[in-house]
Amino acid sequence: MALSARNQFPGTVASIKGGAVMSEVVIDIGGGHRIVSLISASSAKRLRLKKGAPVVAVIKATEVIVSTDLPDDDDEA
Numbered sequence: 226m227a228l229s230a231r232n233q234f235p236g237t238v239a240s241i242k243g244g245a246v247m248s249e250v251v252i253d254i255g256g257g258h259r260i261v262s263l264i265s266a267s268s269a270k271r272l273r274l275k276k277g278a279p280v281v282a283v284i285k286a287t288e289v290i291v292s293t294d295l296p297d298d299d300d301e302a
Contacts, residue, residue, distance in 0.1 A: 232284040234260060238276050241269060250274060252282050260284075 236254035248269035252260045260282045274280070 228283060230283050230285045234282040234284070236260070236280060236282060238274055238278045238280055240276060241274055243269065248274075250280075252280055254282065 234252070234254045236252040239251040239253040239259060240249075241251075242249040243266055246266055247263050248266050250262045250264060250269065252262065254260055262282065272280075
C-alpha cells in the first residue's frame with residue numbers, strides 16, 4: 226500500500242497490552258529504538274497483531290509539543 230506519509234518505520238511488534246477499549250503496541254524499529262502507539266482494541270484485533278509480527282509505524286503529525294518540569298521564567302528566551 227502506497228502512502229503519502231514519509232515517516233514510515235518498518236519494525237516488529239515487541240509487545241501488545243490489550244485493554245477493553247485501547248491497546249498499547251510497542252514496535253521495535255532497530256538500533257535500540259522503539260515506537261509506542263495506542264490504537265483501538267478493535268484495530269489491534271482487525272490487524273491480527275502478535276508479538277514478533279512485521280509492521281510499519283506510520284507517523285503523520287502536524288505538531289510536536291515539548292515540555293519540561295522547569296518553572297516558567299519569562300525573563301529567559
